[in-house]
Amino acid sequence: MYKILEKTQFSEKVFKFRIEAPEMARHAHAGQFLMVRANETGERVPFTFADWNPEEGWVEFIFMVIGKTTEMLSTYEAGDAIQDVTGPLGQPTEMGEGRWAVIGGGVGLAIAFPVARQLKATGHEVHAIMGARTKDLLLLEEQFRSVLDDEHLHITTDDGSYGEKGVVTAPLERLLQEKKVDHVFCVGPVPMMKFSALTAEKYNTPIIASLNPIMVDGTGMCGCCRVEVGGETKFACVDGPDFDATKVDWNDLRARQAAYLTEEGQSLKAYEETRCACHR
Numbered sequence: 001m002y003k004i005l006e007k008t009q010f011s012e013k014v015f016k017f018r019i020e021a022p023e024m025a026r027h028a029h030a031g032q033f034l035m036v037r038a039n040e041t042g043e044r045v046p047f048t049f050a051d052w053n054p055e056e057g058w059v060e061f062i063f064m065v066i067g068k069t070t071e072m073l074s075t076y077e078a079g080d081a082i083q084d085v086t087g088p089l090g091q092p093t094e095m096g097e098g099r100w101a102v103i104g105g106g107v108g109l110a111i112a113f114p115v116a117r118q119l120k121a122t123g124h125e126v127h128a129i130m131g132a133r134t135k136d137l138l139l140l141e142e143q144f145r146s147v148l149d150d151e152h153l154h155i156t157t158d159d160g161s162y163g164e165k166g167v168v169t170a171p172l173e174r175l176l177q178e179k180k181v182d183h184v185f186c187v188g189p190v191p192m193m194k195f196s197a198l199t200a201e202k203y204n205t206p207i208i209a210s211l212n213p214i215m216v217d218g219t220g221m222c223g224c225c226r227v228e229v230g231g232e233t234k235f236a237c238v239d240g241p242d243f244d245a246t247k248v249d250w251n252d253l254r255a256r257q258a259a260y261l262t263e264e265g266q267s268l269k270a271y272e273e274t275r276c277a278c279h280r
Contacts, residue, residue, distance in 0.1 A: 001081040005058055011136050013065040014107065015074055016050065017082075022057030024087050030114040031210060031242055034061060034087030035218040038072050042083065045069050046215045046237075049088065050110040050140075059087075062110035062139065068267045089218045090241050093118075093208070098182030100124055101175050103168050103196055105131040105188025109139040111210050112187055120147045127181060129154045129171050131192065135162035168192060169199045176203040184208070186245060190254045197245035209245035211236045213256050228252045 006018035024034065033048040047061035065074050076082070093115050100119050104112025109130055119126045128148055132138040134157055144153055154171040155163030164170065168188075175181050176199065186196040187210035200207035213236050216222040220238035227236050228249035234240065 001083060002085045004076055004078050004080050004082065007076070007078045010062075010139055013074075014062065014137070014139065015065075016060055016062045016110075017073070017076075018058050018060045019082060019085060020057060021059045021085060021087075022054075024085070025052040025057055025059050026054045028052040028054075028059060028088045029092035030118040031093030031111070032088040032090045033218070033241065034059065034085055034089060035215070036061070036069075036073075036082060037084040038069055038076075039083045042072070043069055044084075044086075044216060044218065046089075046212075046218055048111040048210070048241075049114060051114060051143075062107060064107045067264045068271045071268060071271060086218065090237060091239070093185065093210070093242050095119055095122065095124065096183055096206075098124070099126075099180060101127045101129060101172060101181040101184045103129040103131070103172060103184065103186040103188070103192075105168060105186075105192040106133070106137065107139065108186075108188030108192075108210070109144075112185070113140050113143050115185055116144065117147050125152075127152045127154065127175055129156070129168045130163075131156045131168040131188065132162075133158045138162060167195070169195050172196060172199050176200065176205055181205065184245075185210070185242075187212075190250055190257065193245060193248075194250040197248070197250075201246045207245040208242045209248060210241045211243060211248065211253060212241065213253060214259065226256070 003020040008016040028049050033046050035044045037044050050060045050062045052059040063070050065071050102112050102116040116126050116128045184200045184207035186193050193209045213225045216224045218237045220235045225236040229243045230247035
């Protein structure tokens with residue numbers, strides 16, 4: 001059992017948990033993830049490390065309520081316990097020499113932040129591009145500002161409610177045109193990563209994408225997280241989650257992500273009906 005030390009609610013559907021996990025905190029690296037099972041009958045779901053502290057013995061992850069498990073987790077409070085947490089899993093993000101643009105969209109900002117922080121801590125020049133649909137859905141701005149100055153922080157919102165109106169590829173293209181970055185890291189919705197990759201490729205700039213296919217065990221046994229990269233089948237949980245974004249088959253990834261939408265909807269509906277019955 002893993003005790004929830006702190007719960008933070010960013011918006012109606014976005015939450016952060018800090019959990020007690022000293023051994024995990026000692027071995028975590030930027031870009032890696034953990035698998036969570038809420039209770040004895042729950043499914044295993046992956047979340048990327050948003051932060052960790054080996055001295056204090058905790059790790060953090062951020063999630064958005066989109067299905068049964070995340071709906072269930074959103075009802076947990078500080079002091080409650082999660083049944084199982086396994087990690088760190090996956091390969092840490094490789095951070096080559098040079099100047100970097102780190103792009104995060106939506107909940108993907110939880111993955112982008114530790115990458116940007118680690119790059120900055122190891123002496124790299126870093127530009128962070130933060131994207132969200134609206135101002136209210138922009139995550140971790142305070143944390144990004146704690147490591148980057150205004151010149152190196154670029155914020156976009158789809159509706160123009162904060163920062164620059166538009167999508168993350170606009171500031172990315174400016175940085176590439178001005179030759180201010182040598183590498184790009186991106187994480188977020190599939191369309192965002194796809195068009196970030198196309199933009200970087202246009203300027204012959206290497207770009208890494210942190211992929212988020214459906215996972216079951218997180219150790220390479222089930223094969224559920226298959227992704228097509230450069231014409232080869234890879235497992236995101238053990239070969240990734242980071243891959244050369246210019247080689248990813250984005251259409252295949254998007255189709256795999258949507259493979260169980262019907263079943264997920266049915267599961268969420270059944271869970272909500274059970275909860276309602278219990279509260280009558």
